[in-house]
Amino acid sequence: MGESRPLSRSEALQLGPGWRHACHALLYAPCPGRLFGVVPLGHAVLMQMRFDGRLGFPGGFVDPRTGSLEDGLNRELQEELGPGAAPLCLAEGDYLGSCRVEAPQRLVTHFYTRRLSLEQFRALEEGATRAQEHGLEVMGLVRVPLYTLRDGVGGLPTFLSNAFAGGAREQLLESLGILGLVPEAQLSEAVAASPKSPDAPQPS
Numbered sequence: 001m002g003e004s005r006p007l008s009r010s011e012a013l014q015l016g017p018g019w020r021h022a023c024h025a026l027l028y029a030p031c032p033g034r035l036f037g038v039v040p041l042g043h044a045v046l047m048q049m050r051f052d053g054r055l056g057f058p059g060g061f062v063d064p065r066t067g068s069l070e071d072g073l074n075r076e077l078q079e080e081l082g083p084g085a086a087p088l089c090l091a092e093g094d095y096l097g098s099c100r101v102e103a104p105q106r107l108v109t110h111f112y113t114r115r116l117s118l119e120q121f122r123a124l125e126e127g128a129t130r131a132q133e134h135g136l137e138v139m140g141l142v143r144v145p146l147y148t149l150r151d152g153v154g155g156l157p158t159f160l161s162n163a164f165a166g167g168a169r170e171q172l173l174e175s176l177g178i179l180g181l182v183p184e185a186q187l188s189e190a191v192a193a194s195p196k197s198p199d200a201p202q203p204s
């Protein structure tokens, strides 16, 4: 994946036909539970295990020549999350930002976030096995652990050492900070402690 550069929605939509567009969304809900009765979960954040073994957000390629970005995103969400995604109907107000990447292909990614109730979030999880792409492009949904365990590595740092599709890891980190789901200092510590980070203590 080449270097990714932010650009505005209107700049993105003015790019020529040689550019492909993809929209993805972070869906989240406040989650009052505690792991082992002790560690606060904070929020449930949805990602998915993809067909290629990488983690990503629900969404996919869209064609802005045939409809709005959000039309394309909502269609992809239904294919990947099932009919339970239909009532969500993401809109321009859910848009967070866009990035362009030149290599290996000319791609613009558009990112959205939507806060759900925990009941809505659970209904999505329960319905996802009936989605058209379940077992095909989507192997299953996962919740992102937002906490860091007492060993300093378990939880978010270890989650971040997975393989991610495209710019999904950067989108996750940026939106967790912007939405205030994880304090910035804790995010930076999790990145540094992630077992694949060059700054992390390496196993001897």
Ligand SMILES: O=c1[nH]cnc2c1ncn2[C@@H]1O[C@H](COP(=O)(O)OP(=O)(O)O)[C@@H](O)[C@H]1O
Pocket: 022, 024, 055, 056, 057, 058, 059, 060, 061, 062, 107, 109, 137, 165, 166, 167, 168, 171
């Ligand atoms: O969560 C993500 N965030 C950012 N880019 C992603 C994410 N998932 C996939 N991509 C990239 O977006 C493009 C579309 O991939 P995706 O597999 O979502 O489309 P599709 O479902 O229409 O086949 C690919 O270049 C992929 O690398």
